[in-house]
């Protein structure tokens with residue numbers, strides 16, 4: 427289990443580096459759309475794992491709200507890229523996010539009961555924080571299209587809200 | 601009491617209602633106070649109501665929100681729906697959305 431934890435931690439570090447490395451070239455709008463969409467899909471997948479594993483009402487309610495909210499925003503994002511004629515473009519940042527999330531889900535999948543709840547919610551705090559930093563430092567400033575920028579700004583408010591919700595649930599679990 | 605007088609005043613006001621309501625969404629003309637939720641914001645964030653008046657939250661977002669008072673009541677506001685609460689004497693409170701605690705509002709009960 428220790429190696430899983432380490433793998434999870436280093437994957438997270440990798441993503442943090444991939445997203446916030448100052449030397450990185452500014453992502454294009456098609457890449458930004460892909461990153462933001464992927465970030466939502468990842469959180470939905472992890473929430474579905476939580477819904478299948480947790481028996482804690484607060485954790486399940488939190489997870490359900492992650493599924494509902496991120497689905498809603500991703501539908502808006504899809505409608506927008508279609509309207510703009512933009513095709514989301516896979517890129518190193520999206521791939522790093524997915525790789526880290528897969529490792530994290532494998533790690534969480536081995537836990538049960540309150541150990542799972544605690545680890546899931548702690549990861550939700552860390553994950554939303556990381557995406558918020560990427561949105562603020564890189565994705566929003568890089569976005570060229572005004573509507574895409576506006577949707578990312580709504581996404582930032584949503585992710586910040588989720589981070590605080592996760593922090594509240596984490597405090598309740600202690 | 602002086603309900604007819606009140607009604608007449610409301611009628612007079614409603615002559616220019618379209619504009620007035622847009623500028624001051626805190627008060628409506630049927631005893632209800634409306635709070636619009638759009639893009640994860642309560643608008644207006646601060647409202648003044650009288651005891652017995654209805655507070656109506658109009659959720660224009662595609663996600664569910666709540667109006668939650670810490671250690672107190674909670675109103676669920678589903679996506680695209682409205683939800684109400686009849687203001688009580690003790691309702692001078694700060695509230696927030698439990699799903700997105702960065703959404704904050706305040707109710708003040710006025711005489």
Ligand SMILES: [Cu+2]
Pocket residue numbers: 587640664665666697698699700703
């Ligand atoms: Cu909310």
